[in-house]
Amino acid sequence: MSTTRGLEGIVATQSSVSSIIDDQLTYQGYDIDDLTENASFEEVIYLLWNGRLPKEDELKTFTRDIAENMEVPQPIFDYMKNYDIENVHPMAALRTAVSQLGLYDDEADVMDEAANQRKAVRLQGKVPGIVTGFARIRNGKEPIAPKTDYSFAANFLYMLNGEEPDEISIDAFNKALVLHADHELNASTFTARVCVATLSDIYSGVTAAIGALKGPLHGGANERVMAMLNEIGSVDQVEPYIRKAFDNKEKIMGFGHRVYQQGDPRAKHLREMSHKLTEITGESKWYDMSMKVEELVTNEKGLPPNVDFYSASVYHSLGIDHDLFTPIFATSRVSGWLAHILEQYADNRLIRPRAEYVGPDKQKFIPIEER
Ligand SMILES: CC(=O)SCCNC(=O)CCNC(=O)[C@H](O)C(C)(C)COP(=O)(O)OP(=O)(O)OC[C@H]1O[C@@H](n2cnc3c(N)ncnc32)[C@H](O)[C@@H]1OP(=O)(O)O
Numbered sequence: 008m009s010t011t012r013g014l015e016g017i018v019a020t021q022s023s024v025s026s027i028i029d030d031q032l033t034y035q036g037y038d039i040d041d042l043t044e045n046a047s048f049e050e051v052i053y054l055l056w057n058g059r060l061p062k063e064d065e066l067k068t069f070t071r072d073i074a075e076n077m078e079v080p081q082p083i084f085d086y087m088k089n090y091d092i093e094n095v096h097p098m099a100a101l102r103t104a105v106s107q108l109g110l111y112d113d114e115a116d117v118m119d120e121a122a123n124q125r126k127a128v129r130l131q132g133k134v135p136g137i138v139t140g141f142a143r144i145r146n147g148k149e150p151i152a153p154k155t156d157y158s159f160a161a162n163f164l165y166m167l168n169g170e171e172p173d174e175i176s177i178d179a180f181n182k183a184l185v186l187h188a189d190h191e192l193n194a195s196t197f198t199a200r201v202c203v204a205t206l207s208d209i210y211s212g213v214t215a216a217i218g219a220l221k222g223p224l225h226g227g228a229n230e231r232v233m234a235m236l237n238e239i240g241s242v243d244q245v246e247p248y249i250r251k252a253f254d255n256k257e258k259i260m261g262f263g264h265r266v267y268q269q270g271d272p273r274a275k276h277l278r279e280m281s282h283k284l285t286e287i288t289g290e291s292k293w294y295d296m297s298m299k300v301e302e303l304v305t306n307e308k309g310l311p312p313n314v315d316f317y318s319a320s321v322y323h324s325l326g327i328d329h330d331l332f333t334p335i336f337a338t339s340r341v342s343g344w345l346a347h348i349l350e351q352y353a354d355n356r357l358i359r360p361r362a363e364y365v366g367p368d369k370q371k372f373i374p375i376e377e378r
Pocket residue numbers: 013223224225226228257258259260261262263264265266308310313314315
């Protein structure tokens with residue numbers, strides 16, 4: 008038996024949802040650059056779940072269908088109100104709430120394809136309300152009901168702030184959602200597929216995936232990027248901070264990637280958005296500091312930024328609390344998880360690899376009083 012640490016380079020399944028080939032990311036064959044410039048997030052969800060772009064009437068119906076499924080069951084909000092909420096991370100709250108959603112869905116364990124498609128719409132619709140509802144409840148405010156004539160991106164910002172969002176913010180948020188929607192067999196997507204390959208339900212699969220995304224080596228890095236920028240404080244402090252981190256062999260959050268060799272194709276879009284948005288807010292320092300960090304880490308360690316690096320200053324510029332960055336990643340990625348879950352169900356086989364045993368051999372049981 009031979010093992011590959013972290014399953015690096017192992018091809019564990021076939022998938023037609025998204026691909027990374029020669030450092031280029033595509034969803035169902037459409038280049039991410041093209042989709043980021045031109046597509047709404049709803050169009051991308053439809054594409055991921057159906058394998059093709061929607062026609063005009065299909066998109067209208069689908070967009071409305073998701074918006075009409077955004078209301079979160081009140082008991083989930085009531086439960087949040089009983090948390091020791093100041094000590095609850097929003098990713099933990101999201102993980103718990105998605106698990107609870109299964110309790111309020113009569114079809115949770117109905118496994119036919121049509122029921123799974125309906126559950127996918129219900130789940131995708133409710134994640135924004137959970138994230139924004141939690142953010143409001145912890146600030147002593149009531150959750151805000153979605154507007155059925157708003158887009159997904161507009162509804163998220165509206166439910167978060169209780170104000171009609173401006174076009175620049177909606178466009179930036181929509182682009183961020185498109186960029187984060189899917190990413191081949193990343194850790195959280197693999198987790199979702201392993202879970203549902205036992206023929207467990209969609210809510211279990213997405214709950215497991217949220218748990219995997221939460222970690223700092225995966226989606227949890229974006230929140231930590233902002234913490235690092237905050238700690239650095241100003242452009243002239245970037246170099247001493249990063250050199251000290253190098254000396255201490257610390258990982259710089261938002262850099263490196265298991266698959267990309269030359270760089271993450273999503274980062275350039277987020278870099279550009281960060282530039283534009285920080286100019287608008289009059290806080291270019293976040294962009295300038297990020298550029299300086301990138302210059303040092305890329306030149307000296309050969310590590311380019313990944314999707315989590317510039318998304319931090321983008322979300323900060325949209326006025327979003329830093330611990331909501333990873334839940335926003337999840338709000339988008341749930342579309343990819345669901346696409347992979349549906350694909351797994353359509354041609355399922357239990358995922359059960361082997362472990363090479365390296366523990367002690369031929370042990371003999373010793374009675375407790377003799378140990
Ligand atoms: C959406 C996403 O999930 S994107 C990734 C988000 N995560 C981060 O940004 C966290 C920081 N980055 C990392 O920890 C890694 O680059 C990962 C987790 C993304 C990829 O991990 P792996 O493919 O397992 O690479 P691994 O951690 O083995 O790193 C290989 C080498 O590069 C170094 N390295 C990798 N990333 C970094 C980093 N961000 N800062 C400093 N050094 C790094 C490692 O220390 C290691 O060096 P060594 O060989 O001298 O020990």
